[in-house]
Amino acid sequence: MNFELDEEQVMLRTSARDFLEEECPKKLVRTMMEDEKGYSPELWKKTADLGWLGLTFPEEYGGVGSSFLDLVVLLEECGRALLPAPLIPTVVLGAHPILAAGTGEQKDRFLPHIAGGEMVLTLAFLEASAGLEASDVTVAATPSGDRFVINGTKLFVPFAHVADYLLCVTRTKESPNKEEGVTLFLVDARTEGIRIETLKTMTGEKLCEVVFKNVAVPEENMLGELDKGWPLMKRLLVEAQVAECAWMTGGARWAMETSIDYAKTRIAFGRPIGSFQAIQHKLADVAVAVEGATSIVYYAAWTIMEHHPEMAIAASMAKSWCSEAYKQAAFAGVQIHGGIGYTWDHDMHLYLKRAKACEVAFGDSDYHREKVAQMLNV
The missing domain is CATH 1.20.140.10 (Butyryl-CoA Dehydrogenase, subunit A, domain 3)
Structure with missing residues (x-):
């Protein structure tokens, strides 16, 4: 059993550390703690140019085709440098679910733009209970013609204030088994009825409250199957x-x-x-x-x-x-x-x-x- 990183993973770790030491000094980290956006769009684009944002995407979507373990090696270096960027929200919380359950049209619409650094995604999951179980999902999405209307509040949503799309976890059906009736939607963050407020944090990280008030989402933006999103x-x-x-x-x-x-x-x-x-x-x-x-x-x-x-x-x-x-x-x-x-x-x-x-x-x-x-x- 070999626990060592392979040659490509060592190169990825070395190149990432060198890049971050040069481009992400602690002075930048401190500046971004006070910055309204919380990240540098210029640095974000550079990470995209290095292939980081599409590291685990297939090449047909502008990615590199690497493994989840390769991504973990990269994230270690980002954590070491305290990289102020929506990397985990966009790639792991946003893009990976699209890779896993998205339609061909959804993959074509989102993944190349994410890999190119042109789109920020995040996950709107936690609510007032701050719980991680299906029973904690109460934000409702009700059908209305060819759309669903979302109402409720999500909390601690990372980088929601700069996100282009929110992957919103909703309750579409009440059931004794709370794992049934959960549906995920890709919601355009500029949709009418969405209010986003940045919360104060001790780290300077940008966590947000997102309020949905009669937010209409096209049925085509459903990710996965209706009521089977858990x-x-x-x-x-x-x-x-x-x-x-x-x-x-x-x-x-x-x-x-x-x-x-x-x-x-x-x-x-x-x-x-x-x-x-x-x-x-x-x-x-x-x-x-x-x-x-x-x-x-x-x-x-x-x-x-x-x-x-x-x-x-x-x-x-x-x-x-x-x-x-x-x-x-x-x-x-x-x-x-x-x-x-x-x-x-x-x-x-x-x-x-x-x-x-x-x-x-x-x-x-x-x-x-x-x-x-x-x-x-x-």
Whole structure:
């Protein structure tokens, strides 16, 4: 069994790191935290030109034809750099469902534009309960002629304020089995009746409240089958969880490596602080957590790539582990850096805030441990 990345994946990782170090310095990250859009359209276009946005798309849609594991390698580097861009919302939450369930016309209409950096998509899923189950979907879509009319409110929708289309998860039929009656629609974000408000976040990430009031959507914009959208959502959530894990692993590794470098050069009492046992223990614990995160994320990505029946449990295990590993690495990083680690001038706080935000995205550690227990039938 070979756990090493192949030559092309190593090249992808190296080229991505070099590009992001040049094009995405922390100064840009900080600027985008205050920016109204929250991302740089110029940098977005450059990532498209590199083939990142269409990395997993077939070549016929302007893509590269790479695997989900290749995407995970790329997302690790993006998380390491804290890339401020709607990459996961557009590619994983928007494009991948179209690839999985879209009609030929929908694929032709959306995928080439996404790959070219000309279109931003996002997922409108969470509601007031913030739950991830089918029973939490209450935003209604009712048929009206050749259209459906959507009413309700979605919360914490990433980059909705700059999105061209929203993949909206709706309730089209009431049923005792809540997994029945869920339907997905590709909604033009400029449609009359949509109101989008950007929410304040501690990370500067752009999460939005989206209110649908009598929003008419053509039936041709339905993604998948009527009332049978939940299996697609379950697959989407698995991919989203693993993508988020890759992002977290990259950030955790940056925090670990930065702390190790600091511990080697910071002198206290006439010796590097890394020579003190307390610091060594912290760094050893973080190293174990980060290496474990890397392994479990790659395994989860492999299960998705191979359509393995264990993909759901692997994704929950990965999300549970990575949520804690990132937080642990960032907390330890702040402590090892001492006073400077608490200042705005140092970058460590950016990773600490992101670790806390990523922890709850697509389910926190407690939620996923419960999911693992359920899948183990205990």
